[in-house]
Amino acid sequence: EPEVTQTPSHQVTQMGQEVILRCVPISNHLYFYWYRQILGQKVEFLVSFYNNEISEKSEIFDDQFSVERPDGSNFTLKIRSTKLEDSAMYFCASSEFINIQYFGAGTRLSVL
Amino acid sequence: SQQGEEDPQALSIQEGENATMNCSYKTSINNLQWYRQNSGRGLVHLILIRSNEREKHSGRLRVTLDTSKKSSSLLITASRAADTASYFCAYQAGTALIFGKGTTLSVSS
Structure with a gap:
């Protein structure tokens, strides 16, 4: 069954650094989204x-946020200065x- | 707030029992959806009910929608340990899904 894949599963970064979260949506889909869930919240x-x-x-x-579809398969979320x-x-x-x-399985972002 | 709100926040039952979760919202909707989230995982779509529908079934799931009361309920019949998860209602606002805070269901064997 087709699925949305996200990489990495866990990203650790220092405050102020840029991060890029990557996603490969389902191939015939036309709409793409990013959501976030702070621990214990909706x-x-x-x-x-x-x-x-x-x-x-x-x-x-x-x-601070931007999104991009750099090629025919990837969809990325960039946070410029975490x-x-x-x-x-x-x-x-x-x-x-x-x-x-x-939905994909998610990327856990930890900013230290 | 326009968000959906589920109750109860947490529900613990025994295998074989039924679980009922409720959701309220505050705006007009085209449809209402229910999703499941296993611990630390992504959301899995369970069922969608349109605003002109009152009840919908899918396997052991039964969803009702009362647009006059702006509320929905999700019933899981004959629950199993594998049903242990968080359950969220969500409605469409433009392209976005607006999620409630969820009900955490624990099914013990």
Whole structure:
């Protein structure tokens, strides 16, 4: 069964460093998303991406964040200068249409 | 807040019992979805119910939706230890899914 894959599973970084989280969405999907989940809290929407541009973004998705689809298969989330409060699980998701989203297993980001 | 809110926050039952989780939301919706999250893992889609539907079944899952009360419930019948997970309701807001805080279900054998 097709699945969304995310790498790495765990990323440790120093405060102020840049990180890139990578995702390979399901191949025939057209919509891509990033969400985050701070430990013990709910899953929060960050951004959606369609047709090579951002469709929507939340208040969390400020200028420190960017997304890119550098080739036909990868979808990346970049955090330019990480802060302690960026520590969270980051989930990538994809969907064929705007309804059911399929999530990856997540990348745990630890900012020290 | 426009977020969905589930209750109870935590539920512990024995294998074979039924588990009911409730969700309330505060805005008009096109559909409501339920997802499961095993500890430390991603979210798995369980079921989607459209705003013009009142009840939907999928295997041991039964979902109801009451748009007049802005609430939904997820019933898991004949629960198994493998059902132990967190369960979230989510509604579509544009392209985004807005998730509730979830119900943590523990099923003991």
